[in-house]
Amino acid sequence: MDNLLARITINPDICHGKPAIRNMRWPVEVILDMLSAGMTTEEIIEDHPELEKEDIMAALRFAKISVSGRSLAEAV
Structure with a gap:
């Protein structure tokens, strides 16, 4: 799995299941x-010191995958 994408989690108990x-x-x-x-x-x-540069890069990578029409699972 893409190391950056591993930072993106989808959990129904956190942020109403939105990618976080x-x-x-x-x-x-x-x-x-x-x-x-x-x-x-x-x-x-x-x-927000709890965030890391890689978290921000992961958010951008996830956004790119999302607008491409691919799912997170397809990106691995």
Whole structure:
């Protein structure tokens, strides 16, 4: 499995089953919102030190796979 994609978890008990970062309450969509608002990776990590650069890269990788029409399972 892609090491970055291993950071994306889908658990019905966390974030209502939305794709999240490492079973934390950080949905991928929130990471993407921060990036689209113009925050840099460094700013996000500075504001939220529980996140790692690889988490943000994983969110971007997951988004790319999602818009390509592939599923997470197909990407492995």
